[in-house]
Amino acid sequence: MSARHLELQMKNRIVCLLAILACAGMASTSAQAPSDAPVEARIPFAPIPAKSNGQTIVAYELHLTNLIARELTLNRIEVFKQDIRSTPIVSYQNANLVDLIVQPGNPSTTNDKRKIAGGMRAIVYMWLTFDKQEAIPRTLRHRLVFTLEGADGKAEEHDLEVSGPNVPQVQPITVASPLKGGFWYAANGPSNQSVHRRALLPVAGEARIAQRFATDWTKFGADGKAWHDDSKSNANWYGYGVEVLAVADAVVSAVKDGIPENVPLSPTRAVPITLETVGGNHVIISLRNGHYAYYAHLQPGSIRVKPGDRVRRGQVLGLLGNSGNSDAPHLHFHISNGDSPMGSEGVPFLFDSFEVLGNAEMEKVLTQGWTVPAAVKPEKRLRDMPVENQVLTFD
Numbered sequence: 001m002s003a004r005h006l007e008l009q010m011k012n013r014i015v016c017l018l019a020i021l022a023c024a025g026m027a028s029t030s031a032q033a034p035s036d037a038p039v040e041a042r043i044p045f046a047p048i049p050a051k052s053n054g055q056t057i058v059a060y061e062l063h064l065t066n067l068i069a070r071e072l073t074l075n076r077i078e079v080f081k082q083d084i085r086s087t088p089i090v091s092y093q094n095a096n097l098v099d100l101i102v103q104p105g106n107p108s109t110t111n112d113k114r115k116i117a118g119g120m121r122a123i124v125y126m127w128l129t130f131d132k133q134e135a136i137p138r139t140l141r142h143r144l145v146f147t148l149e150g151a152d153g154k155a156e157e158h159d160l161e162v163s164g165p166n167v168p169q170v171q172p173i174t175v176a177s178p179l180k181g182g183f184w185y186a187a188n189g190p191s192n193q194s195v196h197r198r199a200l201l202p203v204a205g206e207a208r209i210a211q212r213f214a215t216d217w218t219k220f221g222a223d224g225k226a227w228h229d230d231s232k233s234n235a236n237w238y239g240y241g242v243e244v245l246a247v248a249d250a251v252v253s254a255v256k257d258g259i260p261e262n263v264p265l266s267p268t269r270a271v272p273i274t275l276e277t278v279g280g281n282h283v284i285i286s287l288r289n290g291h292y293a294y295y296a297h298l299q300p301g302s303i304r305v306k307p308g309d310r311v312r313r314g315q316v317l318g319l320l321g322n323s324g325n326s327d328a329p330h331l332h333f334h335i336s337n338g339d340s341p342m343g344s345e346g347v348p349f350l351f352d353s354f355e356v357l358g359n360a361e362m363e364k365v366l367t368q369g370w371t372v373p374a375a376v377k378p379e380k381r382l383r384d385m386p387v388e389n390q391v392l393t394f395d
Contacts, residue, residue, distance in 0.1 A: 037146050037160035039072065040065040045209075046165045049136050050172045050348030052190065052385040055129045056136060057348065059192070059212065060165050061200075062124040064144070069118035072158075074101070076145040077124065081137040084161055088143075090128060100124050102198055123200065127192035139166050172348040173291050174383050175247035176313050177394035178333050179320075182238070183220035184392055185360060185370070187330065190215065190348075191388035196334070203275065203343030210294075212346030214334035215386065218365075219320075225369035226328070231264055234322050237329040242320040244295050244331055245313075250285035252309040253292060253339040257281050258300055261321055264328040273325045279332065279341050280324025283317045291347065292339045296332035297324050350383045357391045 040063075047060040066072045077097060078088035092100060101113040102123050116122045130136055142162040150156045188194050196211035218226055219239030227237045234240050259280045260270040271277050279296035283303060286292055299321030305311060322329040338344030355378035360370040370391060378393070386392060 037072075037144065037158040038066070038068045039144070039146065039160055040067055041142075041144065041160060041162045043162075043165045044207075045345050046168060048168055048170060048172055048348055049130075050213075050385050051132065051350060051383065052348075053387050053390075054132060056132060056134070057190070057385070058126075058128040058130070058136065058140075058167060059197070059348070060126050061209070062126060062142070062162075063121060064116065064124065065121045066116040066118055070148060071118060072116045073112075073147045074114045074116060074122065074124075074144065075147055075157075076143075078143040078145075079126075079128065080141045080143070082139050082141060084141045084143060100126065100192070102200075104200060125192055125197065127197075136167055136169075138169065139163065172350050172385070173287065173289070173335065174350045174352050175287070175293070175335070176245070177351050177354060178245050178247050178293075178295065178331060179217055179219075179242060180245065180394055182242075182393065183224075183357065183370075183372075184394065185218045185220060185226070185365060186386045186388055186390045186392070187216040187218050187362060187365075188214070189386055189388035189390065194388050196346075201342050203340065206343070208343055208345055210336045210338075210340070210342045210344045210346050211334050213348045213385070214332060214346065215388075217331040217333060218328070219330075220365075220370060220391070223369065224371040226365060227264070231328075232266075234261055234264055234329055237264060237322075239320050239331070240322070240329040241299065242331075243316045244283075244298065244318050244320055246285060246311040246315045246317055247293055248285075248287050248313050250287050250293070250311055252283065252305045252307050252311060253286045254284040255282070255303055255305065255307055257298075257303050259323045260300060261323050262326055264322060266327075269325065270323070275342055278325045280326060281318070281321065282324070282341065284339050284341065285311060285317070286339065287335070290337055291335055291349075292337070292344070293335050294333065294341050296341070297321055297326040297330060299323070348385055350385050351381075351394070352383060353395045354381050354384070354386065354392045355379060355395075356381060356386075357393065359389045360391050361389065 042063040047058045076093040078091045144160045146158045147155045196214040199211045221238040281298040282296040298318040302319035335349045336344035
């Protein structure tokens with residue numbers, strides 16, 4: 001046998017071996033140990049730890065794609081601090097696991113989101129919490145356990161060990177509040193169940209979560225309600241017309257104006273909702289280190305800045321309104337890593353100071369209002385991130 005013939009034979013064997021491994025799920029760059037789960041696992045955006053409500057939050061997403069024609073069931077996810085052989089810091093299964101999973105575009109009518117059909121993707125929304133004294137690991141590792149019905153009808157167990165995400169040892173950006181005075185309700189604020197947290201949107205061929213840590217800030221009046229008299233009038237909402245402020249010294253990156261406002265609590269919108277109109281009248285300002293602050297749903301004609309303007313912390317940018325994809329007057333605010341409102345990745349951020357008064361449920365807010373609990377003592381927070389349903393005051 002010639003040297004050339006031997007070389008070609010070895011190459012063919014290597015190609016065949018790689019094909020076998022790929023079919024078995026072992027060729028994924030995410031897998032750190034031999035595994036037979038035919039799944040591609042990706043973590044598209046590394047989390048930034050953020051101090052919030054007395055804990056440190058680490059939020060990220062696991063994208064799991066079933067690469068075979070048969071249905072897989074994800075039965076368990078275990079998360080470890082670096083060493084996969086140690087005791088897991090958290091384990092999800094059954095109902096606790098189902099609550100974390102979304103399958104975008106899956107036509108299946110099954111209520112068990114753990115079942116991933118052939119060729120489909122499941123997104124697992126991870127939201128880990130650590131005590132503030134607890135060291136945040138530099139790398140998290142996962143063990144994923146699947147079951148697959150074999151040719152003999154018996155369930156086969158398959159597993160996948162995934163390294164990542166790497167957790168950057170950096171601090172989130174700290175900014176001033178975008179609003180002042182009064183009682184402010186963190187509607188749809190940071191949590192793992194928030195509609196903002198789950199708002200995965202494809203923009204220019206890539207799916208992003210720009211609103212990962214967004215909040216819809218709604219103002220309460222002295223009567224504990226969001227509006228007085230006729231709720232169909234924007235002017236009767238306590239937050240309507242409130243000045244919206246720059247959270248830092250910055251440069252105005254983008255402005256959108258001229259979109260008419262909606263009738264509060266109406267099922268329809270004043271304009272068709274597209275990527276161009278979803279935020280209504282809005283302002284984006286460029287902060288330091290590649291951060292962009294997004295202010296949405298402002299009053300038409302109220303914006304006081306233009307692209308390229310330099311603004312100072314606390315400067316008025318416009319007035320709170322009810323334009324775009326908005327049910328009622330409020331300020332949608334988030335910070336991301338790009339100046340595209342939806343085509344960027346949302347990052348956590350801290351407000352330098354606020355006081356927490358309590359928590360309110362959205363349904364009760366809209367039907368009964370909210371009152372400060374008796375004998376409540378406001379809880380001062382410094383360099384902290386509010387969470388969903390908190391009621392607070394800004395300095």
